[in-house]
Amino acid sequence: MFGRFAPLVRGFVASLALCVACAAAAAADPAKVYRIAFPTAETGFDPAKVSDLYSNEVNEAIFDRLLTYDWLARPAKIVPMVAESMPEVSADGKVYTFHLRKGVYFADDPAFKGKKRELVAQDFVYSFERIADPANRSPWAFIFEGRVVGLDEAVAAAKKSGRFDYDAPIAGLTAVDRYTLRITLTRTDYMFLYAAAHTTLCAVAREVIEAYANDTMAHPVGTGPYVLKEWVRGSRIVLEANPGFRGFTWDFAPSTQDADWDHKVIADMKGKAMPQIGRVEISIMDEDQSRWLAFQQQQLDTLNVPLGFIAKGISPDGKLLPDLAAKKIELFRGNDLDVTYSTFNFKDPVIGGYTPEKIALRRAIIMGYRDDEERRIVRKGQMRYIAMPVPPGVVGYDPNYVAVDHYDPVLANALLDHFGYRKGADGWRTLPDGKPLVIHYATGSSAIEREFSELWKRSMDDLGLRIEFDIAKFADHLKAAKACHLMMWGAAWIADWPDADNFMQLLYGPNTGQSNNGCYQSPAFDKLYEASTHLPTDSTERMKLFLDMARQMQVDGAWQVSGSRLRNQLLWPWVLGYKKHPILQAEWVYMDMAPRS
Amino acid sequence: MTAYILRRLWQMIPTLLGVILLVFFLFNWVGGDPAYVLAGKISNQEQIDNIRRQLGVDQPYYVQLGIFIKQVLTGNFGASWSTNETISHILATRLGPSLTVTVPLLILDTLIAIGLALAVAYVRGSLTDRMVMIVCTVGLSVSILVYIIVFQYVFAYKLGWFPVQGWGDSFWQNLVKYASLPILIGLAVSIAPDLRLFRTFVLDEINQDYVRTARAKGVGENRIMWVHVLRNASIPIITNVMAQLPGLLVGVFLIERFFSIPGIGREVILAVERSDFPVIKAITVYVAVATMVFNLLADLMYKAVDPRVQLK
Numbered sequence: 021m022f023g024r025f026a027p028l029v030r031g032f033v034a035s036l037a038l039c040v041a042c043a044a045a046a047a048a049d050p051a052k053v054y055r056i057a058f059p060t061a062e063t064g065f066d067p068a069k070v071s072d073l074y075s076n077e078v079n080e081a082i083f084d085r086l087l088t089y090d091w092l093a094r095p096a097k098i099v100p101m102v103a104e105s106m107p108e109v110s111a112d113g114k115v116y117t118f119h120l121r122k123g124v125y126f127a128d129d130p131a132f133k134g135k136k137r138e139l140v141a142q143d144f145v146y147s148f149e150r151i152a153d154p155a156n157r158s159p160w161a162f163i164f165e166g167r168v169v170g171l172d173e174a175v176a177a178a179k180k181s182g183r184f185d186y187d188a189p190i191a192g193l194t195a196v197d198r199y200t201l202r203i204t205l206t207r208t209d210y211m212f213l214y215a216a217a218h219t220t221l222c223a224v225a226r227e228v229i230e231a232y233a234n235d236t237m238a239h240p241v242g243t244g245p246y247v248l249k250e251w252v253r254g255s256r257i258v259l260e261a262n263p264g265f266r267g268f269t270w271d272f273a274p275s276t277q278d279a280d281w282d283h284k285v286i287a288d289m290k291g292k293a294m295p296q297i298g299r300v301e302i303s304i305m306d307e308d309q310s311r312w313l314a315f316q317q318q319q320l321d322t323l324n325v326p327l328g329f330i331a332k333g334i335s336p337d338g339k340l341l342p343d344l345a346a347k348k349i350e351l352f353r354g355n356d357l358d359v360t361y362s363t364f365n366f367k368d369p370v371i372g373g374y375t376p377e378k379i380a381l382r383r384a385i386i387m388g389y390r391d392d393e394e395r396r397i398v399r400k401g402q403m404r405y406i407a408m409p410v411p412p413g414v415v416g417y418d419p420n421y422v423a424v425d426h427y428d429p430v431l432a433n434a435l436l437d438h439f440g441y442r443k444g445a446d447g448w449r450t451l452p453d454g455k456p457l458v459i460h461y462a463t464g465s466s467a468i469e470r471e472f473s474e475l476w477k478r479s480m481d482d483l484g485l486r487i488e489f490d491i492a493k494f495a496d497h498l499k500a501a502k503a504c505h506l507m508m509w510g511a512a513w514i515a516d517w518p519d520a521d522n523f524m525q526l527l528y529g530p531n532t533g534q535s536n537n538g539c540y541q542s543p544a545f546d547k548l549y550e551a552s553t554h555l556p557t558d559s560t561e562r563m564k565l566f567l568d569m570a571r572q573m574q575v576d577g578a579w580q581v582s583g584s585r586l587r588n589q590l591l592w593p594w595v596l597g598y599k600k601h602p603i604l605q606a607e608w609v610y611m612d613m614a615p616r617s
Numbered sequence: 618m619t620a621y622i623l624r625r626l627w628q629m630i631p632t633l634l635g636v637i638l639l640v641f642f643l644f645n646w647v648g649g650d651p652a653y654v655l656a657g658k659i660s661n662q663e664q665i666d667n668i669r670r671q672l673g674v675d676q677p678y679y680v681q682l683g684i685f686i687k688q689v690l691t692g693n694f695g696a697s698w699s700t701n702e703t704i705s706h707i708l709a710t711r712l713g714p715s716l717t718v719t720v721p722l723l724i725l726d727t728l729i730a731i732g733l734a735l736a737v738a739y740v741r742g743s744l745t746d747r748m749v750m751i752v753c754t755v756g757l758s759v760s761i762l763v764y765i766i767v768f769q770y771v772f773a774y775k776l777g778w779f780p781v782q783g784w785g786d787s788f789w790q791n792l793v794k795y796a797s798l799p800i801l802i803g804l805a806v807s808i809a810p811d812l813r814l815f816r817t818f819v820l821d822e823i824n825q826d827y828v829r830t831a832r833a834k835g836v837g838e839n840r841i842m843w844v845h846v847l848r849n850a851s852i853p854i855i856t857n858v859m860a861q862l863p864g865l866l867v868g869v870f871l872i873e874r875f876f877s878i879p880g881i882g883r884e885v886i887l888a889v890e891r892s893d894f895p896v897i898k899a900i901t902v903y904v905a906v907a908t909m910v911f912n913l914l915a916d917l918m919y920k921a922v923d924p925r926v927q928l929k
Contacts, residue, residue: 159657255879495649535659
C-alpha cells in the first residue's frame, strides 16, 4: 500500500508502539511500593499448573487473557483485554472468533534471544493446548474437556504416545492468521466467554516454556503489567512494573451497588496512565496475628482482616472501630463470590434417595440446623444469609428469591414425626423401619471445624438425631465424596466466573464423580440445567431457570446453604483507588499510592 | 575406635530401614491421596488416574518402596509434588534460615543453662535456689504458643524493639534484626527445663567425695565448680545437647510460622498439609540419619571428656 515507503512506515509504526510502551513504563513509579501479605504459601507461576488462589493472583498481573472484567461494574462485566473487541460468536454459540490487538509484547527474557516478541494468536493455541496436555496434569483441564472440537482426540493420542503433539492442527483451536484466533466448540456454550477471561487461560510463549521446561513454575513471562523480579519460595514475592507493557488509561464508570465508594475511587484514579505502582512486595505470613500486627505497624498497606481479629477492627454492625478510624484507616466491605454449604449424599442408604421420607429427613436436618448461629457466632458476623445457592454479585442471583428451608426446629420435628422417624427409649430417633439412625458428618480437625461440629451436634440434638463426626484429611474426604461414600460434608465453593452456572453445575447429575460431591441426580434439576446451557448469559429465560433450579434443589433437600462470606479489607489512607473485585484479584494493577504519612 | 565406629555405622542400616518402612506405611495409611487435591476443583477419575500414574502412586506398594529405598541410597528424592521444586533445592534454601535461629538458640541456651545450673546448685536450698526453681516450673508450664503471641505483641508491636515478622537476604541482617526475637522466645522456652535438668546433674556431682577432697586441699570454689564438677557433670549434659542437635535441622515450626521465617519447619507443615510425600520422606530420612550420627558423635565425645569411658 505504501510502496517504497513501506519500510519507513513500518519503522514509524514500530517506533510509535515503542513510545506508547515507554509511556506506560514511565507511568509506574518505582517509589510507589505496595506491600501485602498472603496467608498461605504460593505454589508457583506456571498458569497451566497452579490452582491455588495466591499463585493465580500473581499470575493475573503477569499474564494477559483474551478478555477480562470491568474493574467497577457489578455484577462483574466482561470486557476485552488483549482481544481488540468482544469476540464474534456464531449464531449457534459454537464458534468464537477473537481478533487480537497488534503490538502487544512479551516481557524481555533470555528465551527470546534479545528480540522483541509479539503476542500472536498461536500463543493462545499453544497455551490452551498446554492446559489439555496430560503431561502437565493441569487442574484446569476440565475447562476444555469435551468442549473444543478435536482437542479430546489430541489428548487421547497424547496419552497413547506419551507426548502431546503441539504442532498437529486441532480443528477447534486455530490461529486463522497472526492476530485471529478461532475456537470451535463441540456444543452451544455461551459460558466460554467467562472461560476466556479466566486467569488460567492466559498466553504464554512456547520459547519460554521450552527454555525452562524443568522449572516453568519459576519463570513466568507474560505480556501483563508486571514481571516477577524476585521470588523466595514460600516467603517473598516481588513484582515490578513491566517496562514493555502497553499501558492503559484508568477510565471506569461507577457501579450502582457501591456508588459512593466508586465515586471516591474515580476521583482518585480517573484519567491516570496505568499501572501507577512500580513495585509490589508480597510476604507470606501464615499466622493471623503476624498479619494483623504487621498491618498495624504499617508493614502492610492493606489487610483482609482475619476472622480471629474481627472484634479488634470491626463493630458488630460492620463499621470500623474508632481507634482504627482515628488512624485514618479505611474499611472496604463486600462479599466474596462464594457459597458455604453442607452436601447430602443422595446415594447413601440412610440419608440419600428421592422418596418422600428421605426428602423429609434431609429437609428436617436443614431446617433444624442453626445457620443463623453459624453466621453470628462461628463466623463472627462475617457471613451473609443467602436464600439460594448462588451469592450476590453473580449473574442469576435474585435478591427477591425466598427460600423454603428456613430454620424451624418445630416444623423439622413435626416432619420427622410425620414420616415415622420415631424417638426410641434412649431419646434418639430411628429410621421408619426401626433401624438405628446415625448421621455421619465429614469434617477436619481445625478449630473452626470443631466449632461447626459442636453447632451441628447441638442442632441435631434438638431434633433427636444422633450425629457423629468423621475427621480426616481433605484429600481423603474428597476421594470418598467423589465415590459417593460420604453421608454429609461441609464445603465452600468460590466462583471461577460470576455466573450461577458455576454454582449450579455442582448439582448437575452427570457431574457426579467430578464436582457434584453430593451425587445429586435429579432428572428435573438436570433438565433445567441443560436448558440453561443453551441460552445466552443475559437471557431472562435463563435467569428464571436458575430460580427453578434453586427451588428444585431446596425441595429435594440437596444442600444446607449457610451463606456467603464477607471480606473486610483495611486500607491505610495512602492507598488510592482500592476496590475488591469479585473475580480479579491483583487489585494493584488498577490502584495508585500516595506518599506514606 | 575405628572398629567401634564401623560397627555403629553398620548398625544404622537396620534402623534406617525401620524409619523408611515406618514413614512409607504411615504416609500410605494416613497421608491422604495427593492426586485428589492436585487434580483441582473439578476433575474426573481419568484425570486423577493420570496424576496417580505420573506420581507413581498407582504402582504396587513393593515398587513404591523400592523407589523410596533407591532415593535414600542416591540422596535424590526428586521434586515436590505440589510446587515441582527439587527436594535438594528445598533443603538447601530452607536449612539456612532454620539454622540461623536454632544454632544461636542452642548455643546460648546451653551456655546460660549451664552457668545458671552451676550457680543455683552452688547455693542449693537457699531462697535464690528455690525462687529460681519456682520460676522454672512456672516457665515450663506455659506453652510456647503463649510465649510467641505475648512476646510478638509486647516486644515487637507495643515496644517496637524488634520487627513483628520478616526475613531478608543478608545473614547478619537476619541474625541481628529478624532472628533476635525468635531466639529470645526460644530461650524463654528452653532455659527453664534445661536449667532444672543441668542443676540435677551438677547436684549429683557436688556431693561427691572428690569435691570434698578438693575443698579440703584448698582448691578455690570457682575451680571446683567450673573444672571438677562441670567436667564430671558433662556426660549427661552432652547427651542432652546432642539429642537436641537433630532438632536444629527441622527448625522450630511455630516460631517460623509466626515470624515468617522461610525455614524447614514451615516447609514440613506445608508438605503435610499438601500431602507432599517427597518432601516429607526426604526430611524424615535426613533427620533420622542426623539423629544416628549425632548419637554416635555423643558417644565419641564421652570418651574424649572422660577417659574412663570404654567404647565397646
